[in-house]
Amino acid sequence: MFVRASRRPIPRDASQYEAIHQANLHYVECFRRNVGLMRCHFRLKDEDELIAEVGRSADNAMVERVLARLRREGQLGLWDAEKLKLTIFCLIGMVDELLLKIYGQTQPSLAAFQARPQLVASTVSDMWFSTIYGSQSIEGIAPAANLPGLRRVD
Amino acid sequence: MFVRASRRPIPRDASQYEAIHQANLHYVECFRRNVGLMRCHFRLKDEDELIAEVGRSADNAMVERVLARLRREGQLGLWDAEKLKLTIFCLIGMVDELLLKIYGQTQPSLAAFQARPQLVASTVSDMWFSTIYGSQSIEGIAPAANLPGLRRVD
Numbered sequence: 001m002f003v004r005a006s007r008r009p010i011p012r013d014a015s016q017y018e019a020i021h022q023a024n025l026h027y028v029e030c031f032r033r034n035v036g037l038m039r040c041h042f043r044l045k046d047e048d049e050l051i052a053e054v055g056r057s058a059d060n061a062m063v064e065r066v067l068a069r070l071r072r073e074g075q076l077g078l079w080d081a082e083k084l085k086l087t088i089f090c091l092i093g094m095v096d097e098l099l100l101k102i103y104g105q106t107q108p109s110l111a112a113f114q115a116r117p118q119l120v121a122s123t124v125s126d127m128w129f130s131t132i133y134g135s136q137s138i139e140g141i142a143p144a145a146n147l148p149g150l151r152r153v154d
Numbered sequence: 155m156f157v158r159a160s161r162r163p164i165p166r167d168a169s170q171y172e173a174i175h176q177a178n179l180h181y182v183e184c185f186r187r188n189v190g191l192m193r194c195h196f197r198l199k200d201e202d203e204l205i206a207e208v209g210r211s212a213d214n215a216m217v218e219r220v221l222a223r224l225r226r227e228g229q230l231g232l233w234d235a236e237k238l239k240l241t242i243f244c245l246i247g248m249v250d251e252l253l254l255k256i257y258g259q260t261q262p263s264l265a266a267f268q269a270r271p272q273l274v275a276s277t278v279s280d281m282w283f284s285t286i287y288g289s290q291s292i293e294g295i296a297p298a299a300n301l302p303g304l305r306r307v308d
Contacts, residue, residue: 043200045260046197046200046260052260056260056261056262056263059261060263082267082270082273083273083276083277085264086252086264086267086273086274086277087277087281089252089255089261089264090248090249090251090252090277090278090281091248093247093248093250093251093252093255094244094245094247094248094251095244096247096251097244097247097248097250097251098240098243098244098247101243101247106199106200106206106210107210107213107243108210109210109214110239110240110243113236113240116236119236119237119240120240122237123237123240123241123244124244127241127244127281127285130284130285130288131281131284131285134284134288
């Protein structure tokens with residue numbers, strides 16, 4: 001989709017948290033700036049098989065990218081393969097649903113977050129990071145200077 | 155919704171993980187056994203304001219229950235209130251989206267998980283638990299005997 005094509009490449013030496021956060025922040029900004037298109041996509045995928053296939057392909061490609069990264073990092077063996085697949089789908093769906101509720105305005109109690117893309121992105125990034133890398137020593141993965149507190153607003 | 159009404163009460167002395175897991179397992183089973191109804195709900199909420207309101211109310215009530223539990227446990231002060239609200243909405247949306255993909259058959263690559271409700275429930279429970287209570291010492295919260303490995307299949 002246009003989301004990936006419009007993103008600056010993430011530097012190879014970015015920390016795991018930074019890589020996750022840059023990707024999420026870009027997705028939040030894309031969603032925010034193209035909310036009509038995104039809302040349309042997520043509605044029409046229930047009705048149109050071609051649009052549904054675009055979404056499924058994007059999800060599957062994202063799963064493959066995460067698996068490739070974990071393989072490169074020697075992390076794949078820590079996981080049960082089936083549980084990891086379900087977990088990545090959880091993370092993907094969670095971001096889509098949250099952004100639909102906030103920017104697609106399907107949940108008015110979240111409307112105030114529309115103007116807080118940094119907070120939205122850091123919240124989902126913290127969840128991605130702690131879910132994927134949570135059992136490691138956090139200090140060992142990302143320098144403290146780059147890692148916002150997992151429960152604080154950055 | 156019928157989901158809560160049909161659930162056996164969770165014992166007061168259940169560990170935090172057990173409480174989360176019992177609630178998730180019940181929701182997975184409800185979704186699985188009533189997939190037509192659930193699929194209908196999640197589709198129609200885009201089209202019908204009354205159905206959308208049922209979903210929003212259920213989400214808001216769930217947020218309030220989690221906040222009440224954290225308040226009872228003296229955990230609320232550990233969180234930034236806005237980040238916590240977003241985080242709980244992430245967890246709620248993640249479960250709905252995953253179950254729609256698996257049982258609503260919107261993602262064929264997850265079809266094999268239809269017969270694995272225990273694995274599905276433990277995956278989302280692990281994410282709920284580690285997100286909400288992740289910065290605590292796990293051993294301090296739930297006896298090891300009750301806590302499946304966060305990355306293993308139970």
